[in-house]
Amino acid sequence: MNALPPPQEKALAALFAAMPADLLIADGDALERYSRDWSGDHYGRPLAVARPRSSEELGLLMRHCYEQRIHVVPQGGLTGLVGAAVASYPGGELVVSLERMNKVRSVNPIDFAMVVEAGCILEEAKRHAEAADCILPITFGAQGTCRIGGNISTNAGGFNVLRYGMSRDLVLGLEVVLADGRIWNGLRTLRKDNSGYDLKQLFIGSEGTLGIVTAAALKVFPKPTxxxxxxxxxxxxxxxxxxxxxxxxxxxxxxxxxxxxxxxxxxxxxxxxxxxxxxxxxxxxxxxxxxxxxxxxxxxxxxxxxxxxxxxxxxxxxxxxxxxxxxxxxxxxxxxxxxxQGRGGRYLRTDVSVPISSLASFVTDTLEALSQAHPEAIAVTYGHVGDGNIHLNVVPPVEMPPSGFDALFHAAEQVIFAIVDRHGGSISAEHGIGRLKQAAFLERTDALTLELSRRIKDAFDPRHLLSEGRILASMEED
CATH class of the missing domain: 3.30.70.2190 (Alpha-Beta Plaits)
Known part of the structure; x- marks a missing residue:
């Protein structure tokens, strides 16, 4: 392990002593693959990496992290694009990789439901569904790498939202390890259940800030002929x-x-x-x-x-x-x-949505505004028409030095987001907020929404140890 402040070093040493020998990784070279996400834009060296094999083992780990006040960030396939899953807390974070929790527990073609562990790669889950003459309809380019837990924690969308909805619409139940190590078992395959608050909905799209999803019961559908x-x-x-x-x-x-x-x-x-x-x-x-x-x-x-x-x-x-x-x-x-689109280099990714009826005017208005403000940049536009989700990306010109990228991206994003606001849209349709879009999110969110969101965070994670500084500002910044 790298040199750490004595209290943190003592806390980590206690954690290593309490856990099975092969659960934690601290070797510098081994940590590297858990330090950078798919985009290449976000890097964060973890204090160590934990790789639990079961929700019980993760619960034990989280109890010790809670007692020792060790900050934790859960990690799936690292295909997110907003910097939510790489270590970033100023005092350091322990990465919890779900890669070992990768089983498909069951597929039931009568219930049209399957139960999958959070570390299962999406494409593998889809293959198991197809073997039962069903389909799991979550579909996008990263499906060979992304993991189910990450899909749920970010409420992933994709190509088939038009017919089947976002991940939120496909989740029947969840199993979640909370910040203090307790395991919430809401892993049901019921289609109708009006008994109390629908707690699973709080974890879907929460980007790991409220709990760590360890398994999910998902809807599947008859396989098209x-x-x-x-x-x-x-x-x-x-x-x-x-x-x-x-x-x-x-x-x-x-x-x-x-x-x-x-x-x-x-x-x-x-x-x-x-x-x-x-x-x-x-x-x-x-x-x-x-x-x-x-x-x-x-x-x-x-x-x-x-x-x-x-x-x-x-x-x-x-x-x-x-x-x-x-x-x-x-x-x-x-x-x-x-x-x-990025020719192997950096580019601005946006992931916005507007009312479907406004989509044509939004694209026209935005491309015209970008052309006037930044004629040197290349705008790449595509999207999922049926849900109003447009990816309007900006590629820097070939001759621009990398030192100019950040200024271009910031200015172009402001142009795009201003037009999103004018059309009553959202700055994040499916990628989430993470760290990358936090400032823009906070600027656009009313005081009452922020207050209620902070109360939810406090209730589930009173010590603010889980994915701190994603979506909402960290306690130190409030």
Whole structure:
């Protein structure tokens, strides 16, 4: 361990003495992989790393941390983008990695529910659901790395929110280790339960500040027997929104995804992968990637083709995938655009939402404002149309030295957030607040909301040892 103040060194020594020998890691080299998140923008060296194998073992650890007043931050797959899961408390933090708690405890195709430990990788959980002829619908690019506990703690969204909702909508029950080591068992698979406060909802989206999720009971759904994917070109975002309104009515609940991509995003994907081709015969200002799925006897392909043919006043051109391979290639355009937009360097990520009816004017207003204020920057726009969530990112010009990035990002973010405010939106649709967006969140949150939030924090974590300084300011800063 690095040299620490004597009280902290004594507390850690007591913790190491009390816990099983293989539970804690303090070796400098071994700590490195727990020190930086997926974005590469957030780094924090932990005091040590704990890797519990069960909720009981984690409960024992937390009791000792509570007694010794050791600050703790839970960690999943480190795919978050707001700096919530890396060590950052000024006096140091113990990282609790859930990677060993990775079992799928059960999948029940009659209850249409599964029970999964928090350290289970999302993609692995999805495979277990599919083996039972079901689907777990949480879907996004990081699903091969992110973990269930992190998905729940950040209320993760993704491509399928339009049909299935956010993570919050899929959680039936939770098991949570509290700050003082007690284990709250709310791990039920009931669909209807009106007996008292719905405590699980407090932990969902709380970013590890109220307790550490150790297991979850999740809704699963019948596995679709048909999936149809189309990519269409349109003249404007407004046309895309009008197409969306029709699709919701005419394709009803069969609509799974409706992804907005501006032309710049397609060009980024094409530059990133030489094997990708322009999807349509000519370029268009705006594209929409549509997916519909069904498990019943409906002729889904005929429905989608008929809908697109009748929308010829809006759809300038399009392609309906003829195979799963072709569908995967269409989705690859969306995924590569996200992966390649920063060209391996830093860029400003925003994750905002506005009322769906305001989305077209929001995008137009924001792109115009950014063009006027920062014409040298590259704005990359895409999003999940069905939930009003837009990722409007800003890439610095190639010639800009890294020393200028922070000033550009701060100024561009202020432009974007001001227009979000004007449209009555949110500065965080699915990534959370963490540390990165804390200042902007606090500026926009009324006094009563902050007071109630602090009371909840005090009730669950009276010593403020769990993920202190995320979402709300730490006690030292209040």
């Amino acid at each position: 048909q999936v149809e994917t189309a990519l269409v070109g349109l003249a404007s975002v407004d046309a895309a929104m009008r197409l969306y309104a029709r699709a919701r009515r005419e394709c009803s609940d069969l609509l799974t995804a409706f992804e907005l991509i501006l032309r710049g995003g397609i060009e980024i994907a094409l530059r990133a992968r030489a094997d990708l081709r322009d999807p349509l015969a000519q370029p268009y200002p705006v594209y929409v990637l549509i997916e519909a799925s069904a498990a019943g006897r409906v002729d889904l392909r005929a429905l989608l083709e008929s809908f697109l043919a009748e929308a010829s006043d809006l759809v300038l051109d399009g392609v309906v995938a003829s195979s799963r391979t072709q569908a995967d290639r269409l989705w690859l355009l969306r995924e590569m655009m996200v992966e390649a």
